Amino acid sequence: MRIGILGSGLMGGKLGTLFARAGHDVVFSYAQSEQKLKQLARKAQGHARAGTPADAARDADALLLAVHWSRVDDVLKQVGDIGGKVLVTCSLPMNADNTDLVIAHTSSGAETLAKKVRRAHVVSAFGTLPSEVLFGVFEAKRRSSRPTLVYCGDDKAAKGVAATLIRDVGFDPVDAGPLRIARYLEPFSLLMGQLAYEGEGGPELAYRFERFPS
Numbered sequence: 001m002r003i004g005i006l007g008s009g010l011m012g013g014k015l016g017t018l019f020a021r022a023g024h025d026v027v028f029s030y031a032q033s034e035q036k037l038k039q040l041a042r043k044a045q046g047h048a049r050a051g052t053p054a055d056a057a058r059d060a061d062a063l064l065l066a067v068h069w070s071r072v073d074d075v076l077k078q079v080g081d082i083g084g085k086v087l088v089t090c091s092l093p094m095n096a097d098n099t100d101l102v103i104a105h106t107s108s109g110a111e112t113l114a115k116k117v118r119r120a121h122v123v124s125a126f127g128t129l130p131s132e133v134l135f136g137v138f139e140a141k142r143r144s145s146r147p148t149l150v151y152c153g154d155d156k157a158a159k160g161v162a163a164t165l166i167r168d169v170g171f172d173p174v175d176a177g178p179l180r181i182a183r184y185l186e187p188f189s190l191l192m193g194q195l196a197y198e199g200e201g202g203p204e205l206a207y208r209f210e211r212f213p214s
């Protein structure tokens with residue numbers, strides 16, 4: 001697939017690198033220096049290049065949104081029309097100092113985003129993990145017991161694309177249902193962050209959901 005990365009920091013930089021290593025064509029966009037985007041593309045060891053958000057969206061099969069909540073409107077303005085495209089978001093609706101969700105309980109960042117880009121197909125995925133686990137999960141991806149990763153969205157085909165990307169990084173995708181489930185996933189992401197950075201496990205922490213027979 002052709003994947004456009006909108007926000008090439010901790011999450012976007014790592015996920016874009018792993019998508020390229022899994023064989024996808026990746027365009028890294030939206031950082032404060034073009035130099036950084038070029039360096040990411042060089043180091044990705046696959047088909048990757050640097051571009052603008054509009055370049056990232058052109059002919060993309062999927063876009064990854066990985067910016068701070070305060071940058072969402074700016075990146076969407078730069079990207080232009082993304083009608084009909086798959087927009088996978090790991091962006092959490094955090095306040096300026098990243099201490100709290102600014103949207104929660106009755107809505108979510110993902111649902112708010114979907115209202116901003118009505119004709120795109122939004123899937124919420126990858127936000128429930130600290131970025132530190134991504135390379136380790138990718139390197140261990142042939143193991144039979146993989147960590148799970150929950151995702152949600154309203155469009156079946158878009159969810160299929162997201163599930164492929166989740167698998168390519170090394171997780172077992174778990175379909176949590178429609179996009180409104182993001183109101184529960186986003187607070188769950190905060191729990192994961194809390195456990196990763198303040199618990200005893202350290203940031204190298206992923207999760208696995210098991211189904212028990214009734």
Ligand SMILES: NC(=O)c1ccc[n+]([C@@H]2O[C@H](COP(=O)([O-])OP(=O)(O)OC[C@H]3O[C@@H](n4cnc5c(N)ncnc54)[C@H](OP(=O)(O)O)[C@@H]3O)[C@@H](O)[C@H]2O)c1
Nearest residue numbers: 007008009010011030031032066067068091092127130131
């Ligand atoms: N980090 C995690 O472990 C994690 C986990 C789950 C969810 N999330 C969510 O994922 C999203 C991205 O987080 P992140 O940690 O990847 O953030 P980040 O490292 O700060 O990356 C954000 C990207 O946006 C770019 N950017 C910021 N201001 C810009 C501007 N004025 N012009 C152009 N580019 C600009 C940054 O450029 P520079 O690189 O040049 O600064 C960077 O590439 C957030 O919504 C966060 O809540 C993060």
